[in-house]
Structure formats: C-alpha cells, structure tokens
Amino acid sequence: MSEIRRVIAHLDIDAFFASVELQRHPEAHGLPLVVAGAGPRAVVTTANYEARRYGIDSAMPAARARSLCPQAIFIAPDFAAYRAKSHEVWEIVRARFNTVGQVGIDEAYLDLTAIPKPLAPLRALVGELRERTGMTVSVGVGPSRLVAKTASASFKPAAFVAMSREQAVSHFASHPVQLLQGIGPKTAGRLAELDLRSVGDLQRADVTLLGGRFGERLAKALHARAHFYDDSPVEVVRVAKSRSSELTFPTDVSDTGRLEEALVQLARELADGLRVRARRARTVAVKVRLDDWTTVTRARTLERFTDESETIATTALALLRAYAPPRPVRLLGVRVAAFEDELARERDEAPGYQLALPI
DNA sequence: TCTGGGGTCCTAGGACCC
DNA sequence: TCTGGGGTCCTAGGACCC
Numbered sequence: 477m478s479e480i481r482r483v484i485a486h487l488d489i490d491a492f493f494a495s496v497e498l499q500r501h502p503e504a505h506g507l508p509l510v511v512a513g514a515g516p517r518a519v520v521t522t523a524n525y526e527a528r529r530y531g532i533d534s535a536m537p538a539a540r541a542r543s544l545c546p547q548a549i550f551i552a553p554d555f556a557a558y559r560a561k562s563h564e565v566w567e568i569v570r571a572r573f574n575t576v577g578q579v580g581i582d583e584a585y586l587d588l589t590a591i592p593k594p595l596a597p598l599r600a601l602v603g604e605l606r607e608r609t610g611m612t613v614s615v616g617v618g619p620s621r622l623v624a625k626t627a628s629a630s631f632k633p634a635a636f637v638a639m640s641r642e643q644a645v646s647h648f649a650s651h652p653v654q655l656l657q658g659i660g661p662k663t664a665g666r667l668a669e670l671d672l673r674s675v676g677d678l679q680r681a682d683v684t685l686l687g688g689r690f691g692e693r694l695a696k697a698l699h700a701r702a703h704f705y706d707d708s709p710v711e712v713v714r715v716a717k718s719r720s721s722e723l724t725f726p727t728d729v730s731d732t733g734r735l736e737e738a739l740v741q742l743a744r745e746l747a748d749g750l751r752v753r754a755r756r757a758r759t760v761a762v763k764v765r766l767d768d769w770t771t772v773t774r775a776r777t778l779e780r781f782t783d784e785s786e787t788i789a790t791t792a793l794a795l796l797r798a799y800a801p802p803r804p805v806r807l808l809g810v811r812v813a814a815f816e817d818e819l820a821r822e823r824d825e826a827p828g829y830q831l832a833l834p835i
Numbered sequence: 836t837c838t839g840g841g842g843t844c845c846t847a848g849g850a851c852c853c
Numbered sequence: 854t855c856t857g858g859g860g861t862c863c864t865a866g867g868a869c870c871c
Contacts, residue, residue, distance in 0.1 A: 580871040
C-alpha cells in the first residue's frame with residue numbers, strides 16, 4: 477500500500493453573514509451585530525465577534541440573544557446577498573486553485589497535494605480575498621480534511637495554521653470531544669457516561685470497551701477521529717440527493733385546511749426548484765413536527781419520476797391525511813429524493829433520440 | 836429562552852426475489 | 854414439513870453539519 481502524503485486546506489469565511497452585513501452597514505463596525513429573523517421563533521444565523529462576547533452564538537433563539545445583549549444591532553438575513561458574495565469569493569478561489577470542494581455557503585476544502593510549496597500561494601489568496609471581497613478567511617492546513625478543519629475552526633478568526641496529524645493529536649488532546657467533527661451533543665453525552673470527555677480520553681480509550689457501547693463500526697470511527705486519521709477526499713463535484721422545503725409556523729396550527737394549504741405551497745416551491753434544475757424525483761416525503769417537538773416523516777415512492785407541483789402536492793397531501801397529526805403542528809415540510817440519473821435524462825431528451833421499445 | 840432551514844449519512848427492519 | 858441465506862428496495866428515525 478503506497479502512502480501518499482496529502483496536503484489539504486480548509487477555508488472558512490469568518491462570521492460570514494455578519495461580515496456581509498457590516499459592509500452594508502459600516503456604522504455598525506466595532507459594535508455587536510446579530511443576523512436573525514424577526515419572527516417569534518427565529519434563531520440567530522450569525523453573530524459577529526463583538527456579539528459573541530456576550531455569549532451569543534449561531535442557532536440560539538433570537539429572543540435569548542436580545543436579552544443577552546439588548547443593545548446589539550439585529551438584522552434580518554438576506555440570503556440572496558450572501559449567495560452573491562459567496563459566489564464572488566469561491567470564484568476567486570477556483571481561479572487560483574484546481575481542486576476546490578465547496579461545503580456549504582462559507583467553507584471549502586482545497587487539495588494542494590500537487591503544489592510544491594502551497595503555503596505562499598495560499599497566503600496570497602487570503603490577501604486577495606480580503607482586498608477584492610472584504611471577507612476575512614480562516615485557513616487550516618493539514619494531511620486530511622479533519623486536521624485542516626479542526627485547525628481553522630479552533631484558531632479562527634483570521635487563522636492561518638498548518639499542522640501535522642501528530643501535532644493535532646497532541647495539541648487537541650485537552651479539548652472536549654465535541655471539537656471533533658461528527659461528535660455532537662448526543663455522542664459527547666454517551667462518551668461522558670464512559671468518563672470520556674476530552675479528545676485525549678478518547679485517544680486512550682479501549683476500542684473493545686467503546687465497541688460494547690457504540691458498536692464496532694462507530695467505535696473504530698470515533699477512535700480514528702480522536703487520532704485524526706481521515707482519508708476522505710476533497711469532492712469537487714457534489715450532486716444533491718434530495719431537496720426539501722419546510723416551514724415553522726409562528727404559532728402552532730391545528731386547522732386541517734390551513735395545514736393542507738401550507739403543504740401545497742411547499743410542494744409548489746419544491747417543484748419549481750426541480751424544474752429550474754432540470755431534475756425529477758421519484759420519492760415524495762412529508763415531515764411533521766408537533767407542538768411537543770415529536771417529529772414524524774412519511775414517504776412514498778412513485779411509479780414514475782416527476783417534477784410536477786400537482787403530483788408532488790397530491791402525494792404529500794395523501795401522506796399528511798394518512799398520518800392525521802394528533803396534536804397541534806409546529807412545522808411542516810416536503811422533501812423529494814431518488815432523483816433521476818442526470819445523464820440518463822439528457823440522453824432520453826436529446827433531440828432525435830428514440831428509445832428502442834420492445835415490440 | 837424554547838429550539839430555523841437546508842442538507843448528508845447511518846441503522847434497522849420488512850417485503851420480496853432468487 | 855421445515856428450514857436457508859443473500860441481495861435489493863423501501864421506509865422511519867436519529868445524529869450531525871453549515
């Protein structure tokens with residue numbers, strides 16, 4: 477087995493939404509700024525570093541953010557503006573580097589293995605991005621996505637850190653396990669029951685003991701993560717596997733008519749999106765979150781692929797009626813999946829192409 | 836102070852076919 | 854009359870990430 481030493485960079489735009497808003501509201505510079513919706517159930521999408529000093533962070537209810545820092549400037553998110561700025565940033569990156577795998581709106585991995593001395597051009601890129609887009613990017617570099625990501629995440633903002641796997645293993649040993657990507661609150665809680673709280677604890681843990689609790693597969697994966705082993709590739713092209721639209725009501729809804737109306741609207745949005753992207757799906761699913769936060773999904777796979785609002789809406793309605801929510805509804809969603817193979821569709825729709833049908 | 840919206844991946848169980 | 858295992862497709866729920 478030949479071991480190729482990879483060089484991976486992780487780029488992350490610092491406080492992205494808040495930074496875009498600061499460009500449009502220069503008077504807010506140096507003041508706490510929070511991007512959050514206005515509704516009663518809104519959450520914080522981003523807070524700048526001034527606001528984070530008050531304990532405000534992403535996904536926190538906006539109401540709580542307001543009480544933590546009433547003098548902060550609150551701005552409703554403008555996703556069209558963020559998408560435009562994101563496009564600007566990553567187009568510049570793609571013009572300078574070949575293997576760019578974007579992950580979400582404000583992050584990307586770069587595979588720099590083929591570049592002899594990658595840090596200098598990377599440093600130049602950071603400067604260029606700041607000059608041309610006004611965005612500050614944090615950079616982590618390492619032999620894997622995991623090392624690169626952990627480095628950029630823990631040294632941001634304005635980070636520029638390169639680490640070997642061995643350095644990551646020792647440097648992050650004292651940090652909580654949740655620092656590792658893939659370990660969230662649930663897994664951290666289960667690990668704590670085994671008295672494993674830090675990355676170092678997990679490094680030293682007995683895999684057999686872990687296996688008894690998590691199953692062999694997950695145990696091995698967790699142990700490997702703690703040692704910063706990761707061979708996942710940088711994926712330049714990613715094809716979506718599902719699309720969804722969902723809506724949290726400002727107050728819970730019991731009225732069937734109102735629920736069905738909302739569901740049809742969501743189905744329409746979804747179908748419009750499919751047609752814009754020239755994709756068709758075969759599975760339609762609904763998601764219902766009740767007032768007590770229980771979440772139920774129901775799915776149906778159709779005979780044919782579809783991109784029609786009518787078909788998607790009818791299927792979604794049938795699924796909702798069959799479930800008949802037993803309590804007031806907080807959230808409704810529609811999802812489509814099992815997309816038609818893109819190449820097959822292009823071939824089938826190519827002019828002059830005739831499908832050979834058996835007689 | 837009650838917790839958005841858009842995704843991915845994993846697991847487990849049942850149906851069905853060979 | 855009782856007993857198989859493998860493979861694929863589908864559904865439902867859960868955890869996690871940005």
